[in-house]
Amino acid sequence: MIYDVVIIGAGQAGLSMGYFLKQTGLSFIILDNQNAVGDVWRNRYDSLILFTPRAYSSLPGLALKGDPAGFPTKDEIADYLEKYARTFDLPIQSKCHVEIIHKENHLFFISTNAGVVIKTKKIVIATGPFHTPKIPAYAKELPEHVVQLHSSQYKNKSQLNDGPVLVVGGGNSGAQIAVELSQDREIYLSVGHKLRFLPLSIGKKSFFWWCEKLGILQANHDSFIGKKVQGQPDLIFGYELRARIKDNSIKLKNRTTTIKKDEVQFADQSTIKVQNVIWATGYTLDYSWIDVPGLLDPDGKVKHIRGMTDIKGLYFLGLPWQYRRGSALLLGVGEDAEYLVKHIANLSKNSS
Incomplete structure (x- = not known):
């Protein structure tokens, strides 16, 4: 046939x-x-x-x-x-x-x-x-005793070792996972750009309801609005992550640059040691x-x-x-x- x-x-x-x-x-x-x-x-x-x-x-x-x-x-x-x-x-x-x-x-x-x-x-x-999960090449430098998972492999905290967790990536998946784990863990969130937050609702109406009324949902990739939005870092929906960062339940770190054994270094030269890494770094x-x-x-x-x-x-x-x-x-x-x-x-x- x-x-x-x-x-x-x-x-x-x-x-x-x-x-x-x-x-x-x-x-x-x-x-x-x-x-x-x-x-x-x-x-x-x-x-x-x-x-x-x-x-x-x-x-x-x-x-x-x-x-x-x-x-x-x-x-x-x-x-x-x-x-x-x-x-x-x-x-x-x-x-x-x-x-x-x-x-x-x-x-x-x-x-x-x-x-x-x-x-x-x-x-x-x-x-x-x-x-294909996108994981940086330096991830292989982590020792075997450190649990590392891509966000596509992560299901819940039972997969993790005791101890601190580093979540790498500032999209909505990384934000949700970091917030979930911050309830009873020391959590670090590594992001290479300024986080921008959007409300889930405005005046009892969904954010997407407003986007539809304002024509944002209908804007195509060649429109003025479309060209402005394309290529921008993910917007984080909801304010849970912002609140957890504010009360220090989640510690915000710069972009991850290198790993030596179980020590992770960031763009500002600061370092931490963690027992778990979740790569919320997207896909290729x-x-x-x-x-x-x-x-x-x-x-x-x-x-x-x-x-x-x-x-x-x-x-x-x-x-x-x-x-x-x-x-x-x-x-x-x-x-x-x-x-x-x-x-x-x-x-x-x-x-x-």
């Missing part, structure tokens, strides 16, 4: 794509390397809570249940995504790891871990921005499994316009700032998916 479309990834991007494709009559399948839909969320740290309220955490066609102004947990989102796939009867092949993709003439050939080769006319890469993208020339620019980023690449039939969905701020988030990925499906459906109609 030759599919019209194959989607790689059954996260929020892949499911949104499937929702709109289901309405076209095109044949498609979603390939996912997890055991079940939602496992990417289930496997994240136990205390993870989204900073987008439920009103802004739904995909097209199915609202997330619960208090619209409340903030969902990661398990709530995992269950919601599983329900979403079931509600719309989306064709998903789980436990399917894509090893290599190549193109011959007008077809893509997808080789999987099961030894199966799947053929398709068009392919959508919906694997999101979280590929890895598209080495897509064996199609011309995909990436010299900086290793995907060359595309609204998810459409220069390679005929190859699309991306769920990239940060693919078109708008919310392109990689639950609140915005559906609009990008609808745009791509309309484009694909029109191409298919014209070629038939």
Whole structure:
């Protein structure tokens, strides 16, 4: 069988794509390397809570249940995504790891871990921005008795040694983990930029409600607002971290620069000794499994316009700032998916 479309990834991007494709009559399948839909969320740290309220955490066609102004947990989102796939009867092949993709003439050939080769006319890469954990090279200098985990590996404090913890990275994951651990630990937070905080709500309305009313959510990457926001360090949602820094429950440190044995040095030359390090340092993208020339620019980023690449039939969905701020988030990925499906459906109609 030759599919019209194959989607790689059954996260929020892949499911949104499937929702709109289901309405076209095109044949498609979603390939996912997890055991079940939602496992990417289930496997994240136990205390993870989204900073987008439920009103802004739904995909097209199915609202997330619960208090619209409340903030969902990661398990709530995992269950919601599983329900979403079931509600719309989306064709998903789980436990399917894509090893290599190549193109011959007008077809893509997808080789999987099961030894199966799947053929398709068009392919959508919906694997999101979280590929390979980014950990600095000097991490290998830590002695074996120091526990070090990337934030993607951290679940809860039971994984850690007794004693101080250094969290490296000033995004929302690092902030949440540091706040959680500061309840009964000595916590250091290493950040290479000035922390900027945003309220979760203003005047009983969600911060995202105000962003929508002011047109910030709708601003695309080429707009004045979009250009201002892109490339800026993560904004920390909520004021818990700020309060813990203020009362010294969390000690703020400069950028981490070197490690010698169990001693960590920072940009201001100060040092500390810790028994645990959590690297909340983000991810690097890895598209080495897509064996199609011309995909990436010299900086290793995907060359595309609204998810459409220069390679005929190859699309991306769920990239940060693919078109708008919310392109990689639950609140915005559906609009990008609808745009791509309309484009694909029109191409298919014209070629038939």
